[in-house]
Amino acid sequence: MRQIWITKAGPPEVLSVREAPDPSPGPKEVRIRVRAAGINFADLMARVGLYPDAPKIPCVVGYEVSGVVDAVGAGVTRVREGERVFGMPRFGGYTDTLVVDERQAFPMPDAMSFEEGAALPVVYLTAHHMMLYTGNLRPRSRVLVHSAAGGVGLAAIQLAKTRDCEIFGIASRSKHAFLKEQGCQHPIANDADYVAEVRAATDGRGVDLVLDPVGGRSWSEGYDLLAPAGRLVAFGLSSAAAGKTRSLLHAVGQLLRIRSYNPRTLMDDNKTVSGCNMGHLFGEVSMLSEQFEALVRMYEAGQIAPHVDRTFPFSEAAAAHHYLHDRKAKGKVLLVPDA
Ligand SMILES: NC(=O)c1ccc[n+]([C@@H]2O[C@H](COP(=O)([O-])OP(=O)(O)OC[C@H]3O[C@@H](n4cnc5c(N)ncnc54)[C@H](OP(=O)(O)O)[C@@H]3O)[C@@H](O)[C@H]2O)c1
Known part of the structure; x- marks a missing residue:
């Protein structure tokens, strides 16, 4: 082989x-x-x-x-x-x-x-788990997707469409026309002040769900952007990868920017912070199989591609x-x- x-x-x-x-x-x-x-x-x-x-x-x-x-x-x-x-x-x-x-x-x-x-497999299972398994994606929610034109991002957009959600997707400008074709109503440039753009487009209310694999400062920004009863899902730390080789100084800098939450703050803010690491769920065979089979049915029904x-x-x-x-x-x- x-x-x-x-x-x-x-x-x-x-x-x-x-x-x-x-x-x-x-x-x-x-x-x-x-x-x-x-x-x-x-x-x-x-x-x-x-x-x-x-x-x-x-x-x-x-x-x-x-x-x-x-x-x-x-x-x-x-x-x-x-x-x-x-x-x-x-x-x-x-x-x-x-x-x-x-x-x-x-x-x-x-x-x-x-x-x-x-x-x-990986990207749809990850998106499904965050949105429809641990998450409770309600119809017509407002969803903010980081790295929206990537594998998980596109899977998330397709799943959000099945619930008629309003989708804000952050990506390089060159991918915005593509994102619109995919059903993302609000493409936002990855070098823009996305917090201001989302606030302006939602009359200051923010969004119901943030899917964030960027990490570092971005998790704090996402938390602050949540509408009442909103949820932030942390599922990656791509901001730690500065380039094509490792920079430990840069990675540690990103780790230091991560805010801590305590249950009392979450209670008073009416917000949820959750996480997803598929790699740590591989032993949960029935949990993943059930979702995999749901995704196959969605593929066969033409809901995801x-x-x-x-x-x-x-x-x-x-x-x-x-x-x-x-x-x-x-x-x-x-x-x-x-x-
Ligand atoms: N927790 C889990 O179980 C799980 C599972 C799958 C993926 N993930 C995470 O989800 C994220 C997306 O994964 P994916 O496989 O969908 O990625 P992908 O298809 O490779 O998409 C990556 C996109 O992310 C953006 N990006 C952000 N930071 C970047 C950087 N430092 N270098 C290069 N591109 C960067 C780029 O989009 P723009 O140019 O448009 O910004 C890029 O096109 C990653 O952080 C990954 O680790 C987590």
Whole structure:
């Protein structure tokens, strides 16, 4: 098999394709010949050396794949050989051959392409969990989505549309026309005074839900922007990644800007602060499976549709990471095994 390794912490060029013997599935495991693997922002953080949950470098990251099952271990009942599947390994997804527990592989709907299958799992599950599982997204809420044209951002916009929400989306200006096409009524530039813009557009009331993976000062701004009974969901710290290599000074600066909350303040303010870290929920198989199945039904009903911006062959993985660092991507970027 061929895998993309992070050989050491550093710029995208530290990614390297290496060969290894094919793994065999054990009991209750299936082997997938991978057709596409999703890239997530966390992979970039891992490569830079700023993702504490990642395996020790050198390592293979990657949280989502699609492909075809070509071998099953003893006792497998959920999927069969030859079936098209998609799912979420906990790391190791940058590979052309993957062995996972059968509970991490889901049959793909007939209409779903391999590209869509690798683009859906992590970002839709994250958005769904924050908005419709732990969250209680009421119809016609006002929602503020940071990094709105990225993978999670677009998933959040599509889910918010199913509740007729009014959506404020922060993104680079070059992505605003695209965001409008996607149904975001209020694109806001990522270098603008978004707090002032949101206040002006809501007559000072603010928004009901803020989805914020930027962190640092932005979590405080989001809290202050919440309308009565509003909720802030913290789910990332992209502000800690200043560039394509690690700057500990910058990362610590962002951490120091995080405000603390105490329950009494939350009570008096009638606001909720919550968090989401999908990587820490991998053991919650039934919680995630239930949501995954809900998302498949939404896909089949045409309510959600993963947007794949570009695919890169494994041999150009470094270019793929550059593309994301350079903020060029709209929606998902995928890796596909070289022909
Ligand atoms: N907690 C969880 O379980 C979970 C799960 C998935 C993702 N996340 C987090 O959610 C965020 C988005 O993830 P994603 O996979 O959807 O990302 P993505 O598709 O790679 O989108 C990233 C977008 O974020 C913006 N951005 C903000 N800071 C950036 C930086 N330092 N470098 C490059 N781009 C930056 C850029 O948009 P603009 O140019 O338009 O600003 C970029 O296009 C990340 O922080 C990620 O860690 C968390």
